[in-house]
Amino acid sequence: MQPRFVIVPAVPIEQESFRTGTRYYATTVSGGFDIYDNQEKGRLKPSYLEKEEAIKHCARMNAEHDESPVQGPAYLMQT
16 A cells, blocks of 8 residues: 655756747756655645655654544445
């Protein structure tokens, strides 16, 4: 089973742009790392500059999620 929270690269940040002839070029730097929620299908904030920091936070969030009771559709829950 896939973990709920995973690490993904953040969107690069544009620093400057310049024009050569008819083309525009942009220089970018890494935006760091985001945590993606597979259940909600979205990136969580804040972003992390260091991958190690993102890994620790992601592992903690997955551990907290695993400890919580399983939530499922009512028709699958035993009565």
